[in-house]
Amino acid sequence: MSELVAADLGLVLVSVVVFLCAGFIKGLVGFGLPTIGLGLMTVFVGVEKAMVLILWPAFLTNFWQGLLGGHLKVLVPRLWPFLVSAVLMLGAGTLILTRLPEGAADLLLGALMIAYALPMLAGAVLTLAESRIVPVGIVVGLVNGVLAGLTGSYTVPGVMYLQAMGLPRDQLIQAMGLLFLLSTLALGASLGGFGLVGGREALASLALVVPALSGVWAGQHLRRRVSEAVFRKLVLAAILMLGLYLVPLGLWRLGA
Template sequence: MLQDTFNLMPLWAFVAACGVTLVAGFVKGAIGFAMPLVMISGLSIFLDPLVAVAGIVLPIVMSNLLQVMRFSWAEARAALREFWRYIAVICVMILIAAQFVTMIPTQTFYLVLGVPVVILSLIQLVGVRFHISPAWRRPSEWIVGLISGTIGGLTGTWGPPTVLYLIALDTPKAKQMLVQGVVYGLGSVTLFLGHLQSGVLNGVTAPWSAALLIPAFLGMRLGFWMSDRMNPVLFRRATLVVLVVAGVNLVRRGLMG
């Protein structure tokens, strides 16, 4: 079984994957999201999409646990109580959508991931701001949660819709980081369970995903350190530019093969 894991990719690809994961962890630690986006966008350049999806599962569980641990249990519980409907919809849709990921053709997979990455990143990059009034709070939880969970189950990333949703609610920065950690943390556990069921995460791919925990952890620690020292607005814009470029490349591969 372990020999099969070694045969998933050549050594150079594994080293490159560790580099991509280190960068993804750094971005996650610095701005609180985008780890799955960076990993999938980067890993899919030289790995099979399903191998890439399997690789991100354990690192995102660990990274979100680290993010939540920066806050107190009382704060995390309050965030869970306030956003439980949104979290519940995401988790249910992740479980459902994850079962279809092995049925999606490779080029379609690239488009399913690339198009939302480009659109959502451009929305944030150009500074478009939405506002959700209290009267629309509950309907928006169901609608955005449905979209986020479906994308998350198919591609392993549901960060951008969540970020846009929290911004539209005028969520303060510190609380936004906390809520992101809670939403992503519970969602990543659901993704883990979903891909155990789908077969994407198995005895061959699980050790590969576990190996990426080390660069992910190191990247997170560097990101936490940098987040207190770098202009977050400038860094987020640079990150979004990278995501747009990566997303356009995925769309290109989906359209042209």
């Protein structure tokens, strides 16, 4: 009995540290909480339970980021085709998740992140003409929805698309928050539809909001001290590091 209690306390401590760190990264660059939280917690509780654990922290941090930035009137008219496409396809990704070998989605997502971040850090510039924002956004949204359902991460290729639009820092942060908020709601509905949301994990997810929001607050405090140029490099560096983290994780899970 004492060993069981110790194991539960150890898992609680690990969960708090994971979501505190994941929240800090999100506060600093605007994303990363689901990817980091899911990737690390999968090691301890498995991918399906880990996807449930991220729901409440992701929802509330993204609610904060997506709705309270002051740019909704500018962003929604430009982004709604992209956002709707991303939400509509997320259920398809969750369905595929139930059929793919564990780790395959992480490997794919990590490779895409690395392939994008390396040339951009080397000086490549990805831009979109205004006339192409809607058609490209629909395609990117469809792909983003599938990958979000597969991996629980809403980053690729949605963040790349938003960066290519050339949004100022505060608008970019809020646009990412809108994408992540809607994707979190769709993921929760999709997981529930497939019977993957358990009561115990849902309560644990709600409790993990506290360390997640604390991390976001600390990350935001640091972000306000960096310039626009440094911020964009931080975003690319974060994408690269997440990719370098996901590729070996995917390989490990495929071989487990």
